[in-house]
Amino acid sequence: MLALQLLVDGIINGCVLGTISISFTLIYSTTRMFHVAHAGVFTLGAYFVWTFVQAGVPGPVAVVLGVACCMAVGAAIQRYFYQPLAARNATPLVVMIASLGLLAIIENGIAAVYSQNVLTFSEWWGKAVVPVGGLPITGAQILSVVMGLGAYAFLRVLSQRTLLGRKIRAVASNPFLAEIAQVKPKLVYIWVYAIGSMIVCLPSALIAAEFGLRPYNGLLYLINASIAMIASGLGSITGAFVVSILLAVLQNLSLLIVPSQWSIGVTFILFILLMLFRPRGLFAPAR
C-alpha cells in the first residue's frame, strides 16, 4: 500500500514538474537561452491568480486572466530584455547572468508588493479528498494530472499540427535558414516565450492553491525541471515530460529504502548516474 501511495504521489508530482519542464524545454530548445527568469514568471503566475481571486474574480476566470498576464510578461521579457541583449551580441553566459538578475528583480518585486509572508487561497473544491482505489487523493492532485497531460497534449498538437508549430521547429532547427525562408525568428521567439510563460502559470497556481504562495520558491522548481530537461536530451517535449515523471516517481519510491531527508539527494544521484551512462540524455536522437 505504501509503495502504491508513493508511486501515485510520484506520478502526480511528476505531472506538475513535467508541465514546468516542457514549458522550459520549449523555450530552451527554440532559443538556446537558459531562461532562468522563467522561475520568476512561474512565481508571478500564482500571484497574478491570487490577486484576481482576492479582487473577487471567480477562480477559473482568475486562472485564465493569470495565464494571459503571464503570456504578456513572457513576450515582454523576450522583446524588451533578451532581444536588445542579442542585438548587442551578448554571449550565452552574459544572457544567463542577465536572466538571473531579472529573476532577482521579479522575486524582490513580488516580495516588495506582496510581502515575503506565505499567502494562501481560501477554501476551494481542490482541497476536498477523493478516495481513489483506497488512496486519499485531493481534487487539486487530480487536477495536476489533468493539467500536466493537457499541457503536454497542447504542445504536441501545437508543434505538429499548426503553422506556428512548424515555424517554431524551423527556427529551433536553424534560425538563419528560417529567416531566409521568410520565417521571422524574432517574432517566433516572442511567441515561444509567451506560450512557455502561459503554460508555467498553471502549475504555479495549483501549487500555490495547495501549499501557499512564497516569493522565492520558483528557482527550486526550475532546477528540478531543468534536470529533467537535460536528462531527457535538451530538445524533446515528450522526453522532458516523461523524465519528469520518472524522476519524481523514483524520488518518491526511494523513500521505501532511505529516509525522507535524503530524497533531494536521490534526484541528483539519479541525474549523475544517467549522465554517466547516457550523457546526451534519454531521449536524444542517436548520432
Add this chain to the structure above:
Amino acid sequence: MSSVKFSGLNRVLLCAAVSSMALSGAIEAAQAADPIKIGVVLPITGPASDGGNQEKRALVLEVEQINAKGGIHGRPVELLIEDNQAKPELSVVAFNKLVDLEGVQLVVSGFSGPVLAMAPVATRKKVVIINGGAQGDKLNNASPFLFNAMPLVQNELGTLADFAYNDMHVKTAAILFQNDASGTPARDDFDAAFTKLGGKIVASEGVPFDESNFRAPLAKIADAKPDAMFVMITQNYPQLATQANEQKLSFLRLANTNINVPAAITNPATTGFYHTAFNLDAPADLNAAYKAKYGFDMEFYARQFYNALSVALASIDKVVADNKDVTGQNIHDALLEIKTFKGLSGPIIFNGNTAQMGISIEKIENGKDNLVKVMQ
C-alpha cells in the same frame, strides 16, 4: 562688602575648574539623554514571520512602557529592529550592521539556526545575545555571551516524552523533524527520552526548512503504524495537519512549543494536537495593555519575549546603576551576577547560560489551547 581678588594664576585655575565642571555636566547630561540601543534580529517577514511579529509586538510594547516610566536611569531605550526572515546568513549581516554601525551591545533574537550563526560573532565582538525563543541544544554552549531565556529542547522534549508514555500510554512513536539545527537535536532528544522510558521509535523522517508538501513522509510514518507522531518543524503546521487529515491518520499528534503560533492554533486542521508550553501567563494589566495596543490577547511568544527583554533591561539597569559603561561585557557580568529575574509567571533563573522554567501540556481544540497538565 569685601571683594575677593584672584591672582593671575588663580584666575586660570578657576577658569579651568569652572570649564571642566561645565564640561562634565554637559557630558553627563548628554549621557543621560543618550538612548540605550537594543538590537532585535527576528523574522518580520517570511514563513516564520507569524512568530517573529508576536515577538516584535511584545518588545515594542515593553520598550514603550519602560520609556514612559523614564527609561533606564533617565536614558531612553531604543529598539533597532532588523528582519532576518529566520535565515542564518541574513542574521549575521543584521547582527554586524547593528553592532558595527549602530554600536549596539545587546541583541535580542530567536530561532536556532540564526542564533547559532550569530553566536561566534557575538563572542568575538563581546556583544550579548538574549535568545528569547530558540531551543536547539547546541545553544547551551554556543557562546559565553549568549543567554537563552527559555529552556532548551532537551528538557522540554523529555517532559513531552514522559507525558506521551506515562499519561497517554504511547508505546511506539514516529518523528517528523525539520532537517536543520533546530530539528535534528529535537529528533535526537525525543528519541533518547522516549526510548529511555521504554518506548520505541518506529519511523523518523526529515523535511527541509519551509517544506509544505509532507505527503510522502506522512505516508511512510502511517505505514509504520505508530501510536503517536511527534512533529518538530518551525512553520507550516496547518499544511502538515491538513495533509495528515487528508490521509485520515488517526494516531496521536504531538508537538513542542513551535506550534504555539496563532496561524497554527486557530487553524481547524490542527485540532487534537498535544504540545508543550511554558508556564507563562500575562498578568491581567499587561494583557489589557497589549490588547489595547494590538487588538488581541498576548500570544505565547509575545509573553516569552517580554520575559526575555525583562532580563536584558534588568541587566542593563544594573550596569548603569553601577556607573559602568553599557558594554556587552558589563551586561554579561551583570546578568550572571543577578542570576534570578522576575518573570511574568515566576522567576527566571540562570544557573548557566540557559534559563529554567516550568512546562505544561496543552491540547488544541476549537482554535484554542486548553491546559491538560502542568508537568514541572
